[in-house]
Amino acid sequence: MARHLSRLLPLVRWQYLRLGLLLPALPFALWACNGHPLKEPLPNPQMETDFTILVSPEREVDILFMIDNSPSMDPKQTRLAQNFPSMIQVLQQIPDPSGGVSLPDVHIGVISSDMGSGSEPIGENCKRVLGDRGLLYGNDPSNPLASVNPNADPTLGGHPVANGCGLHEGQRWISDIANPNGTGRIKNYDGNIQDVFACLATAVGTKGCGYEHPLQSVRVALTADYPANPKDAPNQINPENIGFLRPKGYLAIVLITDEDDCSADPDDNVNDSMFLQAQNPLTETASLKCAARGHVCNGQPITGYEDPSIGFQPPNPLPAPNVGFTTAFANCAPKDQPNPGSPDHHYLPLIRVQDMIDSVNGVSAWVFDANGNPVFDANGNHVYMQKTAAKILVSGIIGWPPDTALSGVTVSDQYQIGIDTTSLPHPQETLWDYMPICRIPSIQATSDNNIYKAYGGLRLKKFLDAFQKTDPITGPVVNTFSLCNQDFKPAMQQIADAIVQVLKPGCVDFPLIDAGPAPAAGAQRGPVQPECQVTDKIACDTPGTPPNCLGSGYEEYSRPECIDPATGAPLNPAGAQNNTNLIPDTDAARPCWFLYYDTSAAGCPNSYRGQRITVLRRNGQTAPAGTLLAMKCLTCAKSTQDCPPLHQ
Numbered sequence: 001m002a003r004h005l006s007r008l009l010p011l012v013r014w015q016y017l018r019l020g021l022l023l024p025a026l027p028f029a030l031w032a033c034n035g036h037p038l039k040e041p042l043p044n045p046q047m048e049t050d051f052t053i054l055v056s057p058e059r060e061v062d063i064l065f066m067i068d069n070s071p072s073m074d075p076k077q078t079r080l081a082q083n084f085p086s087m088i089q090v091l092q093q094i095p096d097p098s099g100g101v102s103l104p105d106v107h108i109g110v111i112s113s114d115m116g117s118g119s120e121p122i123g124e125n126c127k128r129v130l131g132d133r134g135l136l137y138g139n140d141p142s143n144p145l146a147s148v149n150p151n152a153d154p155t156l157g158g159h160p161v162a163n164g165c166g167l168h169e170g171q172r173w174i175s176d177i178a179n180p181n182g183t184g185r186i187k188n189y190d191g192n193i194q195d196v197f198a199c200l201a202t203a204v205g206t207k208g209c210g211y212e213h214p215l216q217s218v219r220v221a222l223t224a225d226y227p228a229n230p231k232d233a234p235n236q237i238n239p240e241n242i243g244f245l246r247p248k249g250y251l252a253i254v255l256i257t258d259e260d261d262c263s264a265d266p267d268d269n270v271n272d273s274m275f276l277q278a279q280n281p282l283t284e285t286a287s288l289k290c291a292a293r294g295h296v297c298n299g300q301p302i303t304g305y306e307d308p309s310i311g312f313q314p315p316n317p318l319p320a321p322n323v324g325f326t327t328a329f330a331n332c333a334p335k336d337q338p339n340p341g342s343p344d345h346h347y348l349p350l351i352r353v354q355d356m357i358d359s360v361n362g363v364s365a366w367v368f369d370a371n372g373n374p375v376f377d378a379n380g381n382h383v384y385m386q387k388t389a390a391k392i393l394v395s396g397i398i399g400w401p402p403d404t405a406l407s408g409v410t411v412s413d414q415y416q417i418g419i420d421t422t423s424l425p426h427p428q429e430t431l432w433d434y435m436p437i438c439r440i441p442s443i444q445a446t447s448d449n450n451i452y453k454a455y456g457g458l459r460l461k462k463f464l465d466a467f468q469k470t471d472p473i474t475g476p477v478v479n480t481f482s483l484c485n486q487d488f489k490p491a492m493q494q495i496a497d498a499i500v501q502v503l504k505p506g507c508v509d510f511p512l513i514d515a516g517p518a519p520a521a522g523a524q525r526g527p528v529q530p531e532c533q534v535t536d537k538i539a540c541d542t543p544g545t546p547p548n549c550l551g552s553g554y555e556e557y558s559r560p561e562c563i564d565p566a567t568g569a570p571l572n573p574a575g576a577q578n579n580t581n582l583i584p585d586t587d588a589a590r591p592c593w594f595l596y597y598d599t600s601a602a603g604c605p606n607s608y609r610g611q612r613i614t615v616l617r618r619n620g621q622t623a624p625a626g627t628l629l630a631m632k633c634l635t636c637a638k639s640t641q642d643c644p645p646l647h648q
Helices: 071-091 193-203 214-222 230-235 286-294 353-361 458-465 489-503
Strands: 046-056 060-067 105-112 174-178 185-187 250-256 295-297 323-328 332-334 364-366 384-386 392-398 414-419 432-434 438-444 451-454 480-482 532-539 554-559 592-597 611-616 627-636
Touching: 046 611, 060 071, 060 214, 060 489, 071 193, 071 250, 071 451, 071 489, 105 193, 105 214, 174 193, 214 250, 214 353, 214 458, 250 489, 286 295, 286 432, 332 458, 353 392, 353 458, 392 458, 392 489, 458 480, 480 489, 532 611, 554 627, 611 627
Parallel strands: 060 105, 060 250, 250 392, 392 480
Antiparallel strands: 046 627, 105 174, 174 185, 295 332, 323 414, 364 384, 414 432, 438 451, 532 554, 532 627, 592 611
């Protein structure tokens, strides 16, 4: 956040923005059965497990980076740019249809945290109402706002870069996709993808508004076409973003910010003019105004901030020199509920985090036809496809206590309001401030000479926790990374690895129980025979088209297990991949599913024994992109390392 003094500028009014919540996620389809019930588990450590796996990944991934562009951010932006190649290197290891590995079909976009400061300009860095309004940065000469076009006007929000960051003219995000003819890739930029992203990540600059709105910026960026009716196009927020989000692909959101979220409605009648309050005389920083209005500690409003309309009122006497309030950081949380006694905006002027979560979970994308034209319904409205929760991945590098001690980093476990005597410029160091969760004195921001700091992101953590995924074996997948760790490489690699894991086809993390018959006395067990019911779920666009397209967005078909015609037994997983020729292409037994082991780097090296399941289809066909298998199997308990057979 900007660590600067604010001063009022001439008032400018605007028609305020209201974002409607989108439809909740559609209910997941019921499982189908395929001929016989699951066998009753015997007294082994086993359970019946429902899960879904990809057999043909949808290789479209839209990655949205929200990069804080306030004055303190230049060393953090630089580290992001330097470590982005680590992310690309991981993404380049995703299996592709040729049997090798390659970068998926990516859109990579950058937005800033600048959404202005309510309905009126304030100070040097909050001059523009709505700021960058969630617009994707790009080389767009027709719209100078958030543009890196060489001729962009900085006074209108542009950030001129000599070569437009390598993007072709008119482009607002990086696009790098495989050529449908199988030769090479189609790119909308010159040079290499790492350099283009590094340029965009730093081109957002450090002159953005110090009242950061990262969550509001994200949801506005993703609801670019709101409202849906094209007749209302003049009221759209940022139609330039349309096309970044694709209907069937995955959406990955990455937040990079050193302050907590301060998203507030731009209408002063709704937020009680929180950005304008306590300005004269000025006694508190912008950081404190946002934090104290958006947090509770020990279940109560911040002590000394019971009436946010007049700013921080420190206790008298002070508990310690330059300390107005302190408690354990673990005792504090985002203020996300209205005042039970009086639901007024003094109590909660910020937008509820849950509203942001609901909006992102309900995000939809336009459907386009084979010629790239948008599809409309009979009433002239756009046809949309809503993202499922499984296709939304969210992570953040934010102000949060690190997991381990870091060399050269001073970390606090306290939530504290005090006077930060290290802050610049003068007299910033005399104001009441929300104190940082960590400092790195050896690093200074060139933009304002302040040392490297990060502030506890309680609102951001609530948002990130809502999108945390769980691995069936290892448990919760880390999606919150501490900005206190100045080395972003591990975070970038783990963020990329989370994308890789959802795109790897057919990997089965649960240990499957062998349900085959017990061998005769002294005989060896035969091939593993998993006990599963399998439903093939083939993605489709519109319910009823084709006729079997369900409201879930899939055609669903029960599939039997592939059987070796010579033995009448399932294919042996140890060699199943090489024995599919036992079932000819045109055999009526197809399509059928089979289990095999694949511990290769492009396979399932992290799954139990490298277990992989796929469907053997007729005439050499491959599954359409986005095809899933819904599985109901007998498995071992997660803690079991050795999966015993069902029949000993």
